Amino acid sequence: MTSAGTSKSDGRPPRLAERVGKALTRRERWAETVLGDLQEEYAGRTARQSRLRARFWYWSQIVRLALDVALGRLRAGVATAMSAFFGGKRPLSSMRSELTFAARSLIRQPLLSAAIVLTMALGLGVDAAAFSMLNVLVLRPFPFPDVDRLAVIAEQSPSIEYTQESVSLANFFDLKAQTSASFDSLTAFDNWDTNLTGGAQPERVRGFKTTSDFFTVFRVQPQLGRLLAARDQEPGHDRVLVLSDALWRRGFGEDRDIAGRRVRLDGDTYEIVGVAPPGFDFPEQSQVWAPIAMTPAALADRSAASLTVVGRLRQDVTRATAAAAVSLVGADLARAYPKQNGDTSMHAMSFLEGMADPGTPEITKMINVAALIVLLIGSANVANLLLARGSDRQREIAVRLALGGGRVRIVRQLLAESVVLGLAAVPVSLGLASIVLRALRNAMPAQTVKFIAGWDRLGVDGTVIGFTIAGALAAAVLFGLFPALQISKPAIVSALREGGRSIAGGRSRHRIRRALVIAEFALALPLLVATALAASGAYGVSHGPQGYEPSGLISLQTSLSSTPYQDARTRRQFAERLVTETMRLPGVRSAATVNLLPNAPGNTSRLLEIEGHPSDPHRPQSATYRITSPAYFETMRIAVTKGRAFSDLDRDGSLPVAIVSESMARAMWPGENPIGRRVKALGDDQDPGWRTVVGVSGDIIDDWFNRRYTPTLYIPMAQRPTFTVTLVARTNGDPAAFGPALRRALAAADPDQPPTALATMTQSLHDRTAGLQIVSALMGGLGCLALVLATIGIYSLLAYEVSQRAHEIGVRMALGATRGDVVRSIVGHALRLAGIGLGLGVLLALPTQHVVVSVLFNVVAFSPLLLAALVLVLGATAVVASAVPARSASRMSPGAALRAN
Amino acid sequence: MASETYLGEFEQLLLLAILQCGDHAYTVPVAEMLKERGGRTITRGALHTTLDRLETKALVRSKLGEPLAARGGRPRRYYTVTPPGLQALRAARTAQTNLWKGLESIVGRR
Secondary structure: OOHHHOOOOOOOOOHHHHHHHHHHOOOOOOHHHHHHHHHHHHHHHHHHOOHHHHHHHHHHHHHHHHHHHHHHHHHHHHHHHHHHHHOOOOHHHHHHHHHHHHHHHHHOOHHHHHHHHHHHHHHHHHHHHHHHHHHHHHHOOOOOOOHHHEEEEEEEOOOOOOOOOOEOHHHHHHHHHHOOOOEEEEEEEEEOOEEEEOOOOOEEEOEEEEOOOHHHHOOOOOOEEOOOOHHHHOOOOOOEEEEOHHHHHHHHOOOOOOOOOEEEEOOEEEEEEEEOOOOOOOOOOOOEEEEOOOOHHHHHOOOOOOEEEEEEEOOOOOHHHHHHHHHHHHHHHHHHOHHHHOOOEEEEEEHHHHHOOOOHHHHHHHHHHHHHHHHHHHHHHHHHHHHHHHHHOHHHHHHHHHOOOOHHHHHHHHHHHHHHHHHHHHHHHHHHHHHHHHHHHHHOOHHHHOOOOOHHHOOOOHHHHHHHHHHHHHHHHHHHHHHHHHHOOOOHHHHHHHOOOOOHHHHHHHHHHHHHHHHHHHHHHHHHHHHHHHHHHHHHHHHOOOOOOOOOEEEEEEEOOOOOOOOHHHHHHHHHHHHHHHHHOOOEEEEEEEOOOOOOOOOOEEEEEEOOEOOOOOOOEEEEEEEEOOOHHHHHOOOEEEEOOOOOOOOOOOOOEEEEEHHHHHHHOOOOOOOOOEEEEOOOOOOOOOEEEEEEEOOOEEEOOOEEOOOEEEEEHHHOOOOEEEEEEEEOOOHHHHHHHHHHHHHHHOOOOOOOEEEEHHHHHHHHOHHHHHHHHHHHHHHHHHHHHHHHHHHHHHHHHHHHOHHHHHHHHHOOOOHHHHHHHHHHHHHHHHHHHHHHHHHHHHHHHHHHHHHOOOOOOOOHHHHHHHHHHHHHHHHHHHHHHHHHHHOOOHHHHHHOO | OHHHOOOOHHHHHHHHHHHHHHHHOEHHHHHHHHHHOOOOOOOHHHHHHHHHHHHHOOOEEEEEEEEEHHHOOEEEEEEEEOHHHHHHHHHHHHHHHHHHOOOHHHHOOO
């Protein structure tokens, strides 16, 4: 490995690298010395290490030298520019006096300054809030180190609905054994919500069962006791528990001697072994973690595929390499176990892709773009105000220019004023952002917030403050530079001659002001399109047709423990008792049970076999699977369009029957009558046989984001009793008032059975779609802000132009123009500006709407009518905004107008 | 003038490293000295720029050696610390010692 192969050209560095080095240092005085040093050290290295390594070293030195030189030049350049701009040796003190002077001159016009600061604060405030969302939800949603070195591994097949929860324990261990070259550590976990007793009070807690590597993968250290160890996975040793910091504080009074304490979970005794560090509550705000017991049965199971798998990549392994290794394992497993894995492939994806809420990045980006548009419109308004103010100061500036106050100095002074205005807006905007973000945190329902990593951390922090200050400075330059360059144009003679009344001298200034207003309208239109789409989407999901009638329904869910309810008969009897007890309550019109209601978190689906239709292994047929009591369709008001609903006669022992949704009928028996056909749900030990279709039901929206009008198979509860029982009741009057009564009915059916969820259907629909409602509210706020700012923009432009044109208007009226003529000319002017802006806006809105519709999960559709309506709204706004200036112009008396100025 | 020259911390370390290297004080051993005894890794650009600056302030002086084959025919540039440089170092040391006095109970000895 040493200098064996380097005999001849010893000491001569790579020629190309040397040439690059020479070119880089060409302008440095020390060029020769540094190249000499490099060659000398290179020669030393070739004697000690392989030539390849020495060459690599030389190249790396050249790269660092390049960075050094570039940085040095940049620094020198900035220093030169600063000293040129601030015209002195001490730029900082010069800047300070400049800013003080600017602040003084702004205080002299408090109203104008306040208007500018307020406009900027609105724009910057919404931007700060939007940036906080981007920063927390998209850029760093997970509070543990090196998230980019983590990967999520999932199986995919047509029958798997949630790919993140898709791996069986047996597959996991094969994967782990065969990818150890790619992953440092690999863990699998499964959710495990459980009833905890033995803490301060009994409560339902969110928990996860994990393999022992779980905390290793996330590089988490215990704050008390220990975390999970390999031995904890052995059957018999697996009743150990790690608490989250939050649960330890809330439920155990921060007991520092907690390790060794015993608690009961779902009736089993667990020993607490440790507490996770503060802030760690992955996944989904988990509060307890316990090991998965590696029983021989579990280890051999390849069909129960519900584990989420996360791995930490080895230091030198790229994600692509790991992904390739994972796919290979997937292919091997498919070949080795065709029955369970035949149609399944395995994929590795980035942690964020696998774990972050899927719609969040796009939505957050959309909100950021919208906020940026509001800031731009606000900046355009401010630029207009500054231009108007500049015209008033024209005489002052002309005199200063005439007296030899260089243009650079004047630009600098005007820019300093913008910077002061921008910075003054920062505290106000942060206050605003903080209010908005607090409202957002509170608006998200608790059961949804755990699925959006980072939501509970939304707020104004150092990063947001830094971003806002940078944004304020950028905006200050943006809205300040144009006016500053315009105003300081050396049109001295004409300005002095006009005595400050200036129309001619300001011709190009007028053009700029009009262009700014046009731009405001052009930007406002696409933003309003997005707003309208979000609003109509949010309204549609909560008030549009669902396929059932949500108002008047209340539901209560309970999970039967397996010990007393092992026997299917006892579960059937429980469900029937529950319905009977509920029907006894006064005010309940009908009641039924189902395994999962629409909008419930989670889903059950089954692969199907259709009699007479050989199944295609590449396109397996599956359907959402619902198990209901007879009155379900009546209670929910789901139409039964063909055949019959279930009845009390569909019992255990009678003919196994099913009802299919219209979409399923269309998919499985296109053009045929499905009544009398037979279907079989696969992979369900408790429901092995053929079922005869006796009815067809209307389609419903089971879940707005994943399952709209999806094929659904309904089974009578009496023929296949479930452990999860959701009672749903249709009531007279406000369903929310029936909560206590339903609890009593549950207690009457089984006093030991706690409810796991209790909500009206409208509430659960709202909770399920809360994210969309929040997005719609945010976009609505931004849209209104944009509309108001654009209105103010066109109003202030027109008001200013009218005041500047007073003389001209006076002349016209003296020459016989009527008031109507004056009003028409001003309103027409406004409409022309708005029209050009809206024309451009339409061009921007057309591509925008595609993006917005897809970002909003396609729950909305764009219509040209909507666009036309918004164009009209903005046009009308322009007319209204021009009304006041037009009126004041038409009321001028010609004499007074001519005497003006 | 020279007695009023204040040294930055890195400038001090660099001057000391040059003195430590004695007659052999060209950039390569100076950088090594800084790394070994001073615990500082410095980029080449920064080293040469700082040396340049010190020379402009007349705190160091440099002269070229003989052209060497090992350096591709380029000479080494040897540095010596000038009397004003020494004086600036002394001033820096005095200021430091004065400020350190009586702080052993807080900062500890060594």
